[in-house]
Amino acid sequence: MEEHTVKVLLLGDENVGKTTFLSRISKGGNALDGKCEITLLRDVDQPFIFELRNRRRAYRLEFYDTSYPGDWRSLDPDLILICYDISQRLSLINMERVWIKEVHSTFETGDRIPIMVVGLKRDLRSETDPNGIIYPQEGYKVSQAMRADRYVECSAVTGEVLKLAFEDICNTAAQTRSAAGGQSEGGCVLM
Template sequence: MAGLDGDPPKISILLLGDAEVGKSMFLSRMTLGSRPTSSGATLPQLHDLEQPFVFDIKLYNRPYRFEFYDTASPTNYTLLQPQVIILCYDISDRASLTSLHTRWKHVVETHFNYDEMLPVIMLGLKRDLRREGVEGMVFPQEAIRIAQEMRCDKYCECSALTGELCKEVFEDVAKTAAMTTTEKGGKSEPPPCTIM
């Protein structure tokens, strides 16, 4: 985690989810930082062999190096030891959300999260495609409920194509990732139990 000789801590972040849900476009959007893009502009193309995709940022007055991997990693992603996992689905494709629950959560529990201390974020992508009355759309209240059922630490959504909420998502991911370098760790506190 913490680098030698004052290097910033390196935090690996793994994006998991079905093909075509928008993981690569999300990472491509992140390379632009907070720079706006014109409506006709294309996002930079990322290549799988360039993984990890590295982001050097400053947060809480200290530098961090985030190394993002996705499931198209040129090496077997199950061999990675990420400090944060992001479960990604396509808001316009209900099957990709179901897959998080039936396939990807099992991958997390089997390969990465033995002691349940690894923070897991659920991320809805392609927010710009959400339409009322269209079959297969996933709305926030349902996704949040499923994220809670899966015991994810956070739920976020954005559109990498338009940039809507991408900055906020990156901030949430960065804060969670930075917390993994502390004694407390990046796992969110469970809500207190109350007896009624």
């Protein structure tokens, strides 16, 4: 069975939860539901490798993030995940002001690379802070304005919708190796 390599790049502000997310999913499919102990991965160990198989193909997903010891700008990603912290409005603003612009200026083929927006730290969404609360509709709306292909939210700490988010990321990654590619047709899809 031929193995297809897919490079996935996670971008976003510091401390939005990228390392915790990668550390949690590195424990495998059985650890995606509910709470579990998380041992943080080390940045020097990048790329973080995940092996997937379906009936027809095998995939090797290589995850890199902005703390990649080399220059992440020199990578040639097949899928980009722009991450923000649901409890920090500034990370949502920077996603739109900084990170999508970085994608388009760094990767000349930025229009063909599928982009997913990932809202992390869903467990920290607070109803008591009216200024800091970011509802899914708002994250989705910003994703649409950025012309992202997909929008997902999850919590790596509690496991809240983590399995669904990871499955959507894996499906999109696998689609990058198909003739149709991983980009959505005509707009952002909410998962």
